[in-house]
Amino acid sequence: IAAGPGSITIPFAEKVKLVTALEPAEEMCKNLIKNAEERKLSNIKIINKKLEDINVEIHKKSFDLVICVHALWHFPDIVEQIERMNFLTREYCCIAESIREEEVEDIYHILGIDTYDIDYVSYIFNIIHGLGISVNLKMFNTVMRRSVSSAIRMFENVTGKYRVVTEKDMEVIKKYVMDNSSNGIYEKNMRMAVIWWNVEQ
Helix, strand or coil: CCCCCCCCHHHHHCCCCCEEEECCCHHHHHHHHHHHHHCCCCCEEEECCCHHHCCCCCCCCCEEEEEEECCHHHCCCHHHHHHHHHHHEEEEEEEEEECCCHHHHHHHHHHCCCCCCCCHHHHHHHHHHHCCCCEEEEEEEEEEEEEHHHHHHHHHHHHHCCCCCCHHHHHHHHHHHHHCEECCEEEEEEEEEEEEEECCC
């Protein structure tokens, strides 16, 4: 879900028979196709749609594993998306999100955005648990690496969740990304939480 240029899709495609990549942005789909071709992968099926726009009845229980990485915040109704994920998989669902880090939050303070200090990972975990699902959680250290343009787009999208993005916002975002980039790559040490469950349990 929200496959992007293939950061998760490509590694999975190198290990399994078939990966279905759901991605609403046409440009991202083009990048994913390019990245797959460079690795000579032909086992990726791309659906250029949002999760909420696909006919889930057609794909009911069609997948062994449904994954959503760094994308659940896009959906206004988290419960609805989790239920869709459960409907699509025969076995496992997995959600991965970054854990709030003060240094990453700096940009939101600079932009004057109140992120309400929500522990988003705990929030998601408790929602899933509240649905009566036996859910697992594991946390680990990782490094986020994005191209400068991708990092700028990421912060622009997040800012857009709180307000209309202004030219001033974009100036702040671009400066922040450039100040934290080297050789065209924005890089941050971070903590990742992986939440997963078996729909049959």
